[in-house]
Amino acid sequence: MRQFVFTPKLGWSVSRYNLFETCKRQYYYNYYAKYDPEHPAKKILALKKMTSIPLEVGNIVHDVNKTLLERLKITAKDIDKARFYDYAEKMTQAYVQAKTFQEIYYGRMTSVGAERVFEKVRISLENFLNSDRLTWLIDFAVHKKDEWLIEPPGYGETRIGGMKAYCKVDFMFPVHDRLFIMDWKTGKPDLKKHRRQMVGYTAWAAYHFEKEPAKISPIVAYLHPDYKEIDITVNSSDIEAFAKQIRKETADMNKFCQDVQKNIPKDKALFTPQKSRLCDYCNFRALCD
Numbered sequence: 001m002r003q004f005v006f007t008p009k010l011g012w013s014v015s016r017y018n019l020f021e022t023c024k025r026q027y028y029y030n031y032y033a034k035y036d037p038e039h040p041a042k043k044i045l046a047l048k049k050m051t052s053i054p055l056e057v058g059n060i061v062h063d064v065n066k067t068l069l070e071r072l073k074i075t076a077k078d079i080d081k082a083r084f085y086d087y088a089e090k091m092t093q094a095y096v097q098a099k100t101f102q103e104i105y106y107g108r109m110t111s112v113g114a115e116r117v118f119e120k121v122r123i124s125l126e127n128f129l130n131s132d133r134l135t136w137l138i139d140f141a142v143h144k145k146d147e148w149l150i151e152p153p154g155y156g157e158t159r160i161g162g163m164k165a166y167c168k169v170d171f172m173f174p175v176h177d178r179l180f181i182m183d184w185k186t187g188k189p190d191l192k193k194h195r196r197q198m199v200g201y202t203a204w205a206a207y208h209f210e211k212e213p214a215k216i217s218p219i220v221a222y223l224h225p226d227y228k229e230i231d232i233t234v235n236s237s238d239i240e241a242f243a244k245q246i247r248k249e250t251a252d253m254n255k256f257c258q259d260v261q262k263n264i265p266k267d268k269a270l271f272t273p274q275k276s277r278l279c280d281y282c283n284f285r286a287l288c289d
């Protein structure tokens, strides 16, 4: 993958822009904690670090799938399912113990038991284990396993239409002359949002591996409650339109910077809180109430 010299300039990402659109104050707390004149950065970062049950389910499933694929690179022997679920359950217990859940912090629940989180983790993993996709991976993708990228390290920095952007794929692998990108989802399908994310991943792969977008197949794999996939088709014109969009969205975010090159925000007051029903699930509620 191509490497970049670090610059502090802000880089577009699906999650960054989603946050920017949803609530400017939440965006400020997420990206500019150290500039906050009211609250210590330490407090903001501690709130930012909090997890939630849905987030943690996704996190654990991603990590277990990573281990599963790494194991598949070593051996395609049948998986001992009892051991596999035991491993996933232990991981769930360790993660749940180590994290602060916003459900508890904001008093919606008195405790979060690992068994509650594991229920959905187990179903998601089971669905993937029983999927035709896993069989297909073993039959058609394993022989090029040395070229697999499983949650590549770093933040996924790339350039889209010359703009700095971040797109972090879960799993990319070649089959014949095509590159496949898979993204695991444990939440609800959201075709518009997920298609946009996959167009970004295609742009990332096209840039780093000099591949025609038409030769890249992004797949969204929904793991819960049943296994379901959505294949996305992306062509060069989609990437061009996407690049224009990124340019506009980056410019929108840059308008909130007093120093664009150094990514220093303007006054906090400009990042107005956008109260909505999403506040009930926002990590920073304690700073807004």
Ligand code: SF4
Pocket: 023, 024, 025, 026, 273, 274, 275, 276, 278, 279, 282, 283, 284, 285, 288
């Ligand atoms: S609690 Fe609501 S208004 Fe405050 S940062 Fe979160 S989403 Fe924005």
